Structure formats: structure tokens, C-alpha cells
Amino acid sequence: MAKKATKTLAASNAARLNNTLYISLSVHTLFLLLxxxxxxSTFTRSSLILYALLSTPSLLITLYFNKLSRPTYTATGTIKNAGEDLDAKGLTEYMWDVVYWSWGCVVLAALVGDRAWWLWIAVPGYSGWKAWTVYTGMRGGGGGGGYQDAAGMPQPEVASKRQAKMEKRGGQKVAYR
Known part of the structure; x- marks a missing residue:
């Protein structure tokens, strides 16, 4: 069983990309038909512009995943490249969230109307909130483990009781960075 992991990854990527394609086609067809x-009477130009604008990120991400993760084969049928893992953590996971959220918004907009597009604000809102918390966390103390008092002045980290006893006895000293 040579290259079993590569074959498994290629099969999983191909299946997930095919499912993504079918779901995406059905979601967009459902929207247009409904x-x-x-x-x-409300299927106006502005409705189509909203649909095109707010469904474009999911379509672009889907195309990106196809380019990045679609397995390629040689002429003899062996796997040339299995593609990148679609279950990777981090940015890939976030991009899947954007795809799923936009599918949900498209379906809701098809069922209840254009007001459902306001749900799309959650994606950039969440991204902005995460960026702000990361920025304030880095700015606040540099991740050094200290805390700030009421005046905003950084305070040193207090040693635990065990560390204080060890330092008092002159034993093992703890080096702070």
C-alpha cells in the first residue's frame, strides 16, 4: 500500500470538492428559481446586485479550493499531486466558515427576501472583532503574563506561594523574561 496517505487525501479532497460544487449549484439555483x-415583484436590479456582490466571496473561495486542492493524476492514472488538505486549521477553516455562512444567507434571502442579506454583516463584524482583540492583546502587555492596574500601568507578575517559598529559602530561583 504505497502512498496510502496520499491516496486517502486525494479521495477525500475530490469527494469534498464535488459535494461543495453540488451544494453550491443547488443553493444558487434555488435562489434564482424562488x-x-x-x-x-421584488426581483429587481438591486436584488441581483446584492446577490452577485454577497455570493461572490463563497464562489471565489470555492474556485480557490478547487485550484489548490483538486487532485491531479498522471496519464497512467497514478496520483501526481493530492492537493492541500481541506481540513486544515487556521485560514482554511475560516474560509469554509465564510462559504457555509454565505450559503445560509443565500438560502434565507431566497426564502424571506432581501432583508436576509443583513446577516452577511456578521462575517466582517466577527473578523473585525477578532482583529481588535488580537491587536489590544498584543498592545496591552506583549503577552508577558503581567496585568495592568486601574491607572493602566503594567504590574509585574506575582509569584505563586511555592515560588515565593523557594526564593525565600534561596533555593531554585525562577528566571523571569
Missing amino acids: RALFYH
Whole structure:
């Protein structure tokens, strides 16, 4: 079983990308059909612009995943490249969240109308909140473990009782960085 991990990753990537394609096609088809059939009076140019603008990130991310993670094969049928792991943590995970959230917004907009597009604010709002907390965390103390008093002055970290006893006895000293 040579290259079993590569074969497993290629099969998993191909299956997930195919499922993503089918779900994306069905979500967008559902939106266009429901809006044309039931909401034809509100199916205006602004509605189409909102749809195009707010569904574009998920479509671009899906294309990016296809380019990055679609397995490639040689002429003989062996795996040339399995692609990147679609279950990776970090940015890949965040991009999947954007895809899923936009699918939900498209379905809700198809069912209840254009007001559902306001739910899309949650994505940049969450990103801004995370960026702000990271920025304030880095600015606040540099991650040194200290805390700030009421006046905003940094205070040194207090040693635990065990560390204080050890230092009092002259034993093992703790070096602070």
C-alpha cells in the first residue's frame, strides 16, 4: 500500500470538492428559481446586485479550493499531486466558515427576501472583532503574563506561594523574561 496517505487525501479532497460544487449549484439555483417564481415583484436590479456582490466571496473561495486542492493524476492514472488538505486549521477553516455562512444567507434571502442579506454583516463584524482583540492583546502587555492596574500601568507578575517559598529559602530561583 504505497502512498496510502496520499491516496486517502486525494479521495477525500475530490469527494469534498464535488459535494461543495453540488451544494453550491443547488443553493444558487434555488435562489434564482424562488426569486423568479415567488418574489418576481421584488426581483429587481438591486436584488441581483446584492446577490452577485454577497455570493461572490463563497464562489471565489470555492474556485480557490478547487485550484489548490483538486487532485491531479498522471496519464497512467497514478496520483501526481493530492492537493492541500481541506481540513486544515487556521485560514482554511475560516474560509469554509465564510462559504457555509454565505450559503445560509443565500438560502434565507431566497426564502424571506432581501432583508436576509443583513446577516452577511456578521462575517466582517466577527473578523473585525477578532482583529481588535488580537491587536489590544498584543498592545496591552506583549503577552508577558503581567496585568495592568486601574491607572493602566503594567504590574509585574506575582509569584505563586511555592515560588515565593523557594526564593525565600534561596533555593531554585525562577528566571523571569
